[in-house]
Each structure stands twice: as structure tokens, then as C-alpha cells.
Amino acid sequence: MSAQEYAFVVFALVGVVAAVRVVTARNVVRAALYLVVTLASVGAVYLVLAAEFVGWVQILIYVGAIVILFLFGLMLTKAPIGREALDNQSRGLALLVGLAILAGLVFLIQNAFGWNDPKVELVQASSGVIGESIFRHYVLPFEAVSFVLLAALIGAIVLSTKDERS
Amino acid sequence: MIRLPLVLFFSAALFSIGVYGVLARRNAVLILMSIELMLNAVNINLIGFSNLWKDLAGQVFALFVIAVAAAEVGIGLAIVILVYRNRETINVNEVNLLKW
Amino acid sequence: MVGALLHQAEGAAEAVAGSPGLAKYAWVVPLLPLLSAPLIMFFGKRLPGKGWILGVGSVGAAFLLSLGILWHFVENGFGIYAASVDWFKIGPLQMTLGEYVDGLTAVMLVVVTAVSLCVHIYSIGYMHGDKRFTWFYVVLSMFTAAMLNVVIADNLFQLLVGWEVMGVCSYLLIGHWWEEHVNSSSAIKAFLTTRIGDVPFMFGIFVLIAATGFTTSNIQEIGHIVAGGAISPAVVSIAALLLFGGTIGKSAQFPLHVWLPDAMAGPTPVSALIHAATMVAAGVYLVGRMYEVFIHANPWVLQVVGIVGGITMVGAALLGLVQDDIKRVLAYSTVSQLAYMVTLMSAGPAGRDAAFFHLFTHAFFKALLFLGSGSVIHACHTNNMSEMGGLRKKMPVTFWTFLIGSLALAGLPPLAGFWSKDELLVAASKGHEVVFVIMLATAVITAFYTIRMVMQTFTGEYRGHGHPHESPLSMTGPLVALAGATLFVGFLGAGPAKAVFFDWVFFEEPELVELVPWIALLSIAAATLGVVAGYLVYRRWRDPDPVRAMGPVSTLLEHKYYLDDIYWKGIIKPIRDPLSAAVYWTNQKILDGAVNGAARAAREAGDGVQVVDKNVIDGAVNGLGQVTGFTGGLLRYLQSGNVQRYAAFLFGGVVILAVIFTRI
Numbered sequence: 001m002s003a004q005e006y007a008f009v010v011f012a013l014v015g016v017v018a019a020v021r022v023v024t025a026r027n028v029v030r031a032a033l034y035l036v037v038t039l040a041s042v043g044a045v046y047l048v049l050a051a052e053f054v055g056w057v058q059i060l061i062y063v064g065a066i067v068i069l070f071l072f073g074l075m076l077t078k079a080p081i082g083r084e085a086l087d088n089q090s091r092g093l094a095l096l097v098g099l100a101i102l103a104g105l106v107f108l109i110q111n112a113f114g115w116n117d118p119k120v121e122l123v124q125a126s127s128g129v130i131g132e133s134i135f136r137h138y139v140l141p142f143e144a145v146s147f148v149l150l151a152a153l154i155g156a157i158v159l160s161t162k163d164e165r166s
Numbered sequence: 167m168i169r170l171p172l173v174l175f176f177s178a179a180l181f182s183i184g185v186y187g188v189l190a191r192r193n194a195v196l197i198l199m200s201i202e203l204m205l206n207a208v209n210i211n212l213i214g215f216s217n218l219w220k221d222l223a224g225q226v227f228a229l230f231v232i233a234v235a236a237a238e239v240g241i242g243l244a245i246v247i248l249v250y251r252n253r254e255t256i257n258v259n260e261v262n263l264l265k266w
Numbered sequence: 267m268v269g270a271l272l273h274q275a276e277g278a279a280e281a282v283a284g285s286p287g288l289a290k291y292a293w294v295v296p297l298l299p300l301l302s303a304p305l306i307m308f309f310g311k312r313l314p315g316k317g318w319i320l321g322v323g324s325v326g327a328a329f330l331l332s333l334g335i336l337w338h339f340v341e342n343g344f345g346i347y348a349a350s351v352d353w354f355k356i357g358p359l360q361m362t363l364g365e366y367v368d369g370l371t372a373v374m375l376v377v378v379t380a381v382s383l384c385v386h387i388y389s390i391g392y393m394h395g396d397k398r399f400t401w402f403y404v405v406l407s408m409f410t411a412a413m414l415n416v417v418i419a420d421n422l423f424q425l426l427v428g429w430e431v432m433g434v435c436s437y438l439l440i441g442h443w444w445e446e447h448v449n450s451s452s453a454i455k456a457f458l459t460t461r462i463g464d465v466p467f468m469f470g471i472f473v474l475i476a477a478t479g480f481t482t483s484n485i486q487e488i489g490h491i492v493a494g495g496a497i498s499p500a501v502v503s504i505a506a507l508l509l510f511g512g513t514i515g516k517s518a519q520f521p522l523h524v525w526l527p528d529a530m531a532g533p534t535p536v537s538a539l540i541h542a543a544t545m546v547a548a549g550v551y552l553v554g555r556m557y558e559v560f561i562h563a564n565p566w567v568l569q570v571v572g573i574v575g576g577i578t579m580v581g582a583a584l585l586g587l588v589q590d591d592i593k594r595v596l597a598y599s600t601v602s603q604l605a606y607m608v609t610l611m612s613a614g615p616a617g618r619d620a621a622f623f624h625l626f627t628h629a630f631f632k633a634l635l636f637l638g639s640g641s642v643i644h645a646c647h648t649n650n651m652s653e654m655g656g657l658r659k660k661m662p663v664t665f666w667t668f669l670i671g672s673l674a675l676a677g678l679p680p681l682a683g684f685w686s687k688d689e690l691l692v693a694a695s696k697g698h699e700v701v702f703v704i705m706l707a708t709a710v711i712t713a714f715y716t717i718r719m720v721m722q723t724f725t726g727e728y729r730g731h732g733h734p735h736e737s738p739l740s741m742t743g744p745l746v747a748l749a750g751a752t753l754f755v756g757f758l759g760a761g762p763a764k765a766v767f768f769d770w771v772f773f774e775e776p777e778l779v780e781l782v783p784w785i786a787l788l789s790i791a792a793a794t795l796g797v798v799a800g801y802l803v804y805r806r807w808r809d810p811d812p813v814r815a816m817g818p819v820s821t822l823l824e825h826k827y828y829l830d831d832i833y834w835k836g837i838i839k840p841i842r843d844p845l846s847a848a849v850y851w852t853n854q855k856i857l858d859g860a861v862n863g864a865a866r867a868a869r870e871a872g873d874g875v876q877v878v879d880k881n882v883i884d885g886a887v888n889g890l891g892q893v894t895g896f897t898g899g900l901l902r903y904l905q906s907g908n909v910q911r912y913a914a915f916l917f918g919g920v921v922i923l924a925v926i927f928t929r930i
Contacts, residue, residue: 002167012176019180019203023187028196035199038180042206045176049168051213054228058209061232066202066239073195073243077250090911094189097914097921102182104921108928109174120170120217125225133222134229141226145233152237159244189914197910258909265907 004122007048015041028079032070039063050122053130173214180207194246194256198239205235288334290347292367295335295375296414298328299382303407310400315390321403322386325410329379336372348420348486359480366420366486370622374417374551377626380751381543381633382410384744388637389535391740392644402442406539409435413544417551421483422471425552429467429516432545433460439540440532452531459525463515467552470508474559477501489558503563509556510571517549517604520578524830526601527585530593530649534640537593542600542632547625550607554618560611568612575609576704578602581827583711587718588823591649592639595719596632599675602708603628606690609701613693620689627686627755631674634748638668641741642723645734651719656728660735663742665724667749672720674752676713677793684789685756691785706792713796721804 001009018037025031039062046055073079134142180203187200209228216224250256302324310317350364386406393399412435415428434457441453475483477497482488492502513519518526529541540546553560553571560568579602586598603624610621641664646654658665674683687709694701728734736742825831 004168005172008168008172008176012172016176016179016183019183022203023183023190023196023200028193031196031199035202038203039206042180042210045210046213049173049213049217051216051225051228054209054213054225054232057229057232061236062202062206066236069239069243070195070199073198073246076247077195077256079193079195079256090908090914091190093911093914094186097189097918098182098186100918101185101921102178104925105178105181106175107925109171109178111929113171113174115171116169118170118218120168120173120214122168122217123220125222130222130225130229133226138223138226141230145230148234149237152240156240156244159241159248185917189910189917261909262907264905 004048008045011041011044011048015045028074029071032067032074035070036063036067039067050124053125053127168217170214170218173210177207177211177214180204180210192257192259194249194258195243197258198242198246201242202235202239205231288331288338290349291331292335292347292371292375292418293349293365295328295331295379296411296418298324298331298411299407299414300411303404303411306400306407307404310403317400317403318386318390321407322383322390324407325379325383325386328410328414329376329383332372332375332379335367336376339369339372350420350484357480359475359483361423362421362484363424364420364484365418367418370554371418373622373626375414377629378410378413378417378544381629381748382406382413382539384633384637384748385535385539388538388640388741388744389533391738392535392640393533398442402439402533405435405438406535409439409540409545413548416548420485422474422485422488423483425485425555426468426471429512429548429552430464432540432548433457433464433516436460436529436540436545439536440529442533442536443531446531449531452525452528456525456529459522460515463512463522465511466508467512467515470505470511473501473505473508477505485555489556492558492562495562499562499564502559503567506556506559506563506567507570509552509559510567510574513549513553513608514574515549516552517546517608518578518601519549519574519605519608520581521829523578523582523601524826524833527594527597527826530591530597534593534636534643537597538633538636538640541597542636543629546600546604547629550604550611550621550625553608553611554622557611557615557618561615568614572609572612572701575605575607575612576701577605579605579609579708580704580711583708583715585823585826586715587711588820590652592642592651592654592719592723593636593649595651595715596635596639599635599712599715600632602712603632603675606687606705606708609705610690610693613701617690617693620686620693623689623758624686626758627674627683627752630748630755631671631681631683631752634667634671634745634752635675637741637745637748638664638671641737641745642668642734644737644741645732646730647732648730651722653730654723654728655726655730656724657734658724660728661737663736664745667742667745668724669720670749670752672716674756676716676797677709677789678713678797679786679790681752681756683756684793687789687793688786691789692782695782695785706788709789709792710796713793714800717797717800718804721800725804726806 015038018034018041021034022031022038025034040059043055043058043063046052046058184200184203184207187203188197191197191200209231212224212228212231214224216222216228246256249261253260299321302320306317306320310320313319347367348364350362353361353363355361386403389402389406393402396402409432412428412431416425416432419425419428437453437457440456441450444450444453471483474488478488478491482491491497515522526541526546530537560571582598582601582605586595586602589595589598607621607624607628610617610624613620641661642654642657643649645657645661645664648654670681674681677683677687679685687705691702691705694705822828
């Protein structure tokens with residue numbers, strides 16, 4: 001195993017453990033905080049995989065904004081803070097399905113690639129290169145995504161406006 | 167030098183954990199969080215393959231996914247807050263008008 | 267089509283003496299009433315007068331045409347016109363439709379159409395208001411057409427057809443008021459009795475045709491073949507006897523005379539037409555037409571004919587003596603007069619001619635007498651003479667015409683009856699003494715019962731309960747016409763008046779008619795004896811009637827020599843009762859059993875089908891519905907309303923599909 005692999009495995013394990021805690025925490029705020037850990041470790045994994053720009057964007061957006069949104073949502077909806085059951089009755093079914101998905105995916109991966117191959121050489125991708133790629137080859141999806149963001153923005157405003165008539 | 171399957175296993179694990187969370191949690195906000203986990207798993211997958219094929223498209227699209235995820239979280243929370251306003255609860259089990 | 271038939275007929279014409287004139291159209295005469303019968307049947311009810319206009323019109327036209335045909339013979343003397351149309355072949359035998367017109371035919375056409383016309387006019391009044399008035403005229407027309415067909419037929423089968431149709435029409439007309447059981451059973455009796463005579467008749471026809479080698483049924487041809495001696499006398503005799511069987515039936519001779527008195531149950535115009543002038547005369551006409559066969563048979567055949575005639579003559583006259591019903595007197599009188607003619611047929615060619623002359627005159631005065639009795643019956647509403655009397659003052663026209671007819675029947679000169687009776691006696695005197703004596707005796711009895719009838723009906727005091735009055739013109743008109751005819755026609759055959767009749771009707775050669783003085787005196791004496799005796803006895807009403815008070819003789823006569831009883835007990839009942847019982851049993855057990863059994867089977871099949879329908883088919887359909895409902899009831903639990911559950915299934919399905927699609 002190379003150094004990158006070590007780093008990767010470490011960060012991956014952290015991420016997985018944190019993810020598990022996200023979905024099993026009794027306290028919603030704790031779940032949100034565990035989410036922070038998971039997202040950060042994912043960002044670290046990006047960096048290990050030589051995707052600098054994406055990694056930093058991940059940290060910036062996810063950890064910096066989205067988690068804040070989640071916390072705001074929790075506060076506004078009076079999320080129960082404290083130890084309360086947050087899982088519903090379908091836990092068994094959900095576990096089953098989750099395990100099934102895991103099994104299926106593992107099977108597919110193993111079928112396609114085996115356990116050890118292929119070995120990937122990492123490619124340095126600076127933001128300049130990424131930017132060049134976006135604005136040269138993927139302008140259309142870029143514009144589409146900006147529309148999506150615009151729609152989301154407007155939609156969020158519309159949805160949360162209080163109905164003045166009622 | 168990283169073995170790709172490891173990356174993919176990590177992605178699979180995150181994804182299935184996210185699925186479990188979506189199916190098992192009662193609070194709508196927690197469900198949204200689980201959805202974020204799934205999206206992140208997908209991103210890892212993309213990055214891994216981008217390195218395999220030496221194609222930047224993977225990373226570009228990972229960026230797009232992040233952007234869309236952000237938009238989605240915004241809208242999702244708006245809806246959750248609306249539901250909370252109407253029903254005083256965001257327990258998805260109680261939003262069951264389609265029950266027989 | 268008629269024109270084509272005419273052409274064909276002319277093409278097939280045989281020997282014609284001189285120009286045929288109107289005789290060419292003799293076939294139109296029966297055609298007119300034949301066409302009017304269905305017309306009256308279909309349209310009669312809607313016409314004003316309910317159809318008698320059509321009936322009277324067609325028969326009147328036929329009468330005029332017949333007069334025209336007769337006039338042709340009056341002008342040109344004797345002639346023959348014959349024509350025929352081929353119809354179809356049976357083996358070597360060619361069936362034809364044809365006409366044979368000679369003087370006899372012309373005379374018969376006039377007689378039939380004249381009497382039929384009088385009856386048609388008479389029935390306007392007599393049958394007025396009858397509920398089957400239109401049907402009456404239909405059958406009258408049909409009957410007239412059939413009789414005319416018999417008269418002009420040139421072959422035996424055509425004659426047979428007309429013969430049988432007359433029988434049917436007679437049945438229909440006698441049973442016109444069939445609601446009364448006595449009327450319908452009289453009709454059946456008439457029909458069956460004549461049928462019994464028709465069977466030997468048909469076999470006679472077959473024998474004759476077979477004897478000619480199945481080549482022809484034409485009367486003249488058969489006559490030539492028989493005269494030529496090609497057939498053995500034995501066969502000819504058998505054929506003659508069989509043919510005579512038909513005459514016994516149709517002309518009511520002993521022993522088949524029993525139907526004629528009972529046939530008086532029909533309306534009086536029917537009696538006048540059928541049982542006085544036409545149908546019963548057909549039997550005599552048959553013998554006369556087939557006379558070649560009778561002449562060339564063994565002599566004992568003619569003797570049989572004479573014996574039958576003689577028995578009937580006297581027996582019927584005696585029976586007429588004791589009747590109270592005026593129509594029955596006339597019926598027995600008809601039987602007796604027909605017997606005269608039949609007896610004469612047995613006396614050779616002269617007898618044949620005399621018989622036809624008597625047929626000719628008898629038709630008129632007998633029809634007159636029947637119609638007159640109908641007038642009396644219509645006025646008094648009863649047939650019985652014991653309830654009549656004194657009608658001379660109340661119904662003068664009827665009385666005088668009736669008297670004329672009666673005197674003609676009795677045989678007093680110068681009326682028709684005298685001349686024809688004289689002919690009979692003259693013919694009989696030439697070698698048939700027994701016949702002569704019997705005829706003379708019968709003449710006395712005839713005169714006696716005739717005067718009895720007149721006295722009881724018209725003189726003395728009225729013994730009934732109604733208010734008789736003279737009949738309407740439609741009834742008295744024909745009476746007057748027939749009385750005039752009676753007065754006139756006698757002279758046609760009278761010796762002193764040149765006897766033109768025998769220029770038209772003769773056998774092999776015209777007769778020379780002589781008036782033999784002592785015979786004429788003898789017949790006058792006999793008739794006068796009867797008339798005077800009758801007058802003296804019945805001058806005052808005698809109760810009881812002396813004729814009926816003659817002890818056992820009266821009883822025998824009243825029971826009609828017990829013949830009817832013999833027939834009934836000895837023949838009819840033993841056949842009818844077991845036969846009808848057997849038929850009834852067959853009908854109930856076998857036929858009805860089959861029908862009911864079929865119905866029962868069908869019903870049970872229906873029940874079975876119903877079971878299948880209810881349980882299997884309906885069960886399947888209902889079961890389908892129930893299963894659907896049941897599974898729906900189960901499936902609805904999937905709709906939990908829980909989105910996460912939906913999502914769980916969704917993810918599970920996706921995994922499975924992913925694995926499938928990528929690995930397989």
C-alpha cells in the first residue's frame with residue numbers, strides 16, 4: 001500500500017463511522033454534527049485523490065453552507081433536542097434494503113474490477129484546468145446548473161412566503 | 167497509486183448508509199441529511215473514475231452535483247418548513263393522507 | 267293466354283258440321299261462374315248487396331250465352347262442335363280439357379243456367395240477412411260451374427272432376443246452417459252416400475279406359491270403340507254396371523236414395539237447384555251420354571237398370587204420400603221422377619230420348635215447386651203442412667204458380683208433364699209392358715200426393731200461428747218465370763207441335779214422335795183419377811190424415827221401409843264406433859304422447875341448462891368478481907401512506923434490476 005492509500009483508508013474509515021452515526025444518532029443536532037465530520041472527511045478524500053478544486057468546494061459549500069442550512073431547518077422546525085426515538089417502525093426493512101444495496105454494489109464492483117485492480121495513477125487537476133474544461137466543453141451544463149440554482153432560489157422564496165390572505 | 171476498488175467500496179458504503187438513513191429516519195430534516203450522504207457517495211465515485219480515465223469530466227460533474235445538491239437542500243428545507251407550518255410536525259409518518 | 271288457348275283449341279277441333287257459330291264459345295259458359303266464385307269470395311263482402319250482383323251477373327251472362335248457343339242449333343239443326351286442349355300425359359294416356367257441344371249439350375246448358383239464374387235471384391230475398399250470405403253465393407257459383415263442366419265435358423276425367431266438385435258443393439250447401447246438428451249430419455249423409463256410388467263409377471271409368479288400351483278417355487272415342495265391337499260384351503257390361511253405380515248414388519235411386527229426403531235440411535233454393543234440376547239429373551245425363559256402352563252391354567244390364575228404376579219409382583211415390591214436411595214430399599217426388607227417367611233409359615234409344623225430354627221439363631217444374639215451397643216456408647216459418655192451410659188468399663202469386671207446377675207434375679195436359687209422361691208411356695209401351703203398368707200406377711199415386719200437397723197447403727183454414735203474407739218480388743219473379751217456362755216447354759216435345767226437341771237430342775237418329783191416342787187417354791185418365799181422389803179426400807182438413815191412419819202400411823211408410831235403420835245399425839255403427847275409438851286411442855296415446863313427451867323433454871333440458879347457467883356460468887362470473895375484490899382487499903394494505911416504505915421498495919427493486927441488467 002502506498003502512502004496515498006493509507007491516507008485514503010484512514011479518511012474513509014472516519015467518514016464511514018461518522019456516516020453511521022449520522023443515521024443512528026438519537027440527537028438531531030448530534031446527527032448534524034456527525035454529518036459535518038462525514039462531509040469533511042469526504043473533502044479530505046477528494047484532496048487525497050488529487051481533486052483539489054472539488055475538495056475545497058466541497059468543504060466550502062457543504063460544510064460551510066449546507067450544514068448551516070440544516071441547522072437552521074432544525075431550529076425552525078423545533079426539532080426535538082434530546083434523547084428521543086427518531087427512527088420509525090420500518091427500521092428492519094430499511095436495514096434489509098440498505099444491506100441489499102451494499103451487497104449488490106459490492107458484487108458489481110467485484111465482478112467488474114476484482115479486489116485489487118486497477119491501480120490508478122492520480123492526476124493533478126488544478127482549478128485552472130477545471131475552469132478551462134468547464135467553460136470550454138461543459139458550458140451548457142454549467143448554464144443549466146445556474147438555472148437550477150436560480151429556480152431553487154426563487155422557489156425557496158415563494159414557498160416560504162406567508163400567505164397574506166389567510 | 168490507489169486501488170480503485172477501495173474507492174468504490176467506500177462510495178458503496180456511504181451510499182447504502184445513506185439509503186438506510188432515508189428509509190429509517192422519522193424526521194424530515196434527517197432524511198435530507200441522508201440524501202446528502204448519498205450524493206456525496208456518488209461524487210466519490212465520479213472522482214475515482216475521473217482518475218481512472220484521466221478525464222476531467224468526472225470532476226466537473228462532481229462540481230455540478232454539489233451545486234445541484236445545494237439547490238435541492240434549499241428547496242427541501244423550504245418544503246419542510248411549510249409542512250411544519252401546516253401540520254406542526256415534520257414526522258414523516260404523520261404525513262400519510264395517501265393511506266388506505 | 268286466352269287467345270293462345272283459343273287458337274290451340276281451334277287447331278285441335280274435330281268434325282264440325284257447318285259453321286260453329288256461338289258453339290265455339292261453349293267453354294266460356296262454365297268459365298263465367300267459375301271466375302265469379304273466387305271474385306265473390308274475396309270481394310263479395312265489400313260490394314253493395316254483399317255479392318249477389320256478381321253471382322247473378324255471371325250466371326245471367328252464362329244463361330244468355332247458352333240461349334245463343336241453343337239458338338244456333340235451332341237455326342241450323344243438329345250439329346256437333348268439339349274442341350280440346352292437351353294437358354299432360356300419363357303413360358300412353360293423354361289427359362285433355364275439352365268441350366263436346368251437340369244439341370243435348372246446348373239444351374242442358376240452357377236448363378242449368380236458367381234454373382241457376384232463377385235460384386240466384388230467388389236467394390236475394392230468401393237468404394236476405396243470412397250471416398253467410400256471401401259464402402252461399404260463392405258455393406252456388408262454384409256448383410253451377412261444376413255442373414256446366416259436367417255437361418260440356420268431352421272426356422270422362424273432366425266429367426268426373428265436375429261430378430265430384432258438385433258433390434262437395436252439395437255438402438257445403440246442405441250444411442249451410444251447420445250450427446244445427448241435424449243439418450251438418452244431413453250434409454255428411456248426402457256426401458258419403460253419393461261417394462259410395464262414386465266408387466263404382468270411378469272403377470267403371472278405369473275399366474273403360476283399360477279396355478281401350480289406355481289410349482283415350484274421350485267419351486265419343488270410347489263410344490266408337492265400344493260400338494265397333496272391339497271390347498268383349500262382358501267387359502262392357504261390367505263397365506256399364508259400374509257406371510250405373512254412380513247414377514244410383516248421384517240420382518238417388520234405390521238403395522242409395524236415402525240421402526235426398528234428409529238433404530232437404532238445406533236452404534230451399536239449394537234444394538231447388540241441386541236436388542231438383544241439376545245435380546241429381548247428372549246421373550241420368552251420364553247414362554245418356556255413355557249410352558253406347560249400355561246398348562252394347564249384355565241385355566241383363568239394362569234390365570237391372572230398369573228394375574232399379576222401377577223399384578225406386580213406386581217406393582218413393584208411396585213414401586211421398588205420408589210426409590208432413592212439404593219439402594220431403596217434393597224430395598220423394600224428385601226421386602220418383604228420376605226413377606222414371608232411369609227406367610226409361612233401360613228401354614232403348616227411344617226411351618233415352620224420352621228420358622231426356624222428361625229431364626228437361628222436370629227441371630223447370632220441379633224447381634218451380636221447390637221455390638214455391640220455399641216461398642210458403644218463408645212466410646209461415648215452418649215446413650210442416652199441418653201448420654199451413656188457407657194460403658190461397660194470402661199468397662196468390664205463389665198459389666197460382668205452385669198450382670201450375672203441381673198440375674205439370676201430375677201430368678195433366680196441356681202442361682209440360684203431360685207431354686213428357688206421354689213420351690215415357692209411348693216408349694215403354696213398345697215392348698216393356700211391366701214398365702208401362704208400373705208407370706201408370708205411379709202416375710196415379712203421383713197425382714194423388716201432389717194434390718194432397720196443394721190442398722193441405724193452400725186450401726181450408728190457416729192452422730198456424732204466424733201472419734203469412736206474399737213474398738217479395740225477388741222471390742215471386744223467378745216463380746212466375748218458371749211457371750211460364752213450364753207452360754211453354756212442354757210443347758217443345760209434343761207430337762202435334764212437331765217435337766223440335768228431338769231434332770236436337772237424339773241417339774243415332776232423330777225420333778219420330780207420335781201421339782198414340784189410347785195411351786194419351788190412359789195417362790189423362792190416370793192423372794185425373796189421382797187428382798179427383800186427392801181433391802175429395804183433402805177438401806176438408808182431416809185429422810188424423812187418412813193416409814197416416816192406414817195402420818201397419820202407414821207405419822212402414824213412415825219409417826221409410828226401415829231402410830235408414832238397417833243402414834245405421836247394420837253398416838254405419840259397426841264401422842264407425844270401433845274405427846273412431848281406434849283413431850281416438852291413437853291420437854291420445856301415440857300422437858299426443860309423442861308431442862307431450864317432446865315437450866317434457868324440452869322442459870327438462872331447459873331445467874338442466876338452467877342449473878348449468880346458474881352454477882357454472884354465473885358461478886364463474888361471480889367468482890371472478892369476488893376474487894378481484896378479495897385480492898384488491900389484500901393489495902390495498904400496500905398503500906400505507908408511508909413514503910419511506912415506498913422508497914424502500916423502490917430501492918430494493920432498483921438494486922435487483924441493476925444486478926440483472928449488468929450481469930445478465
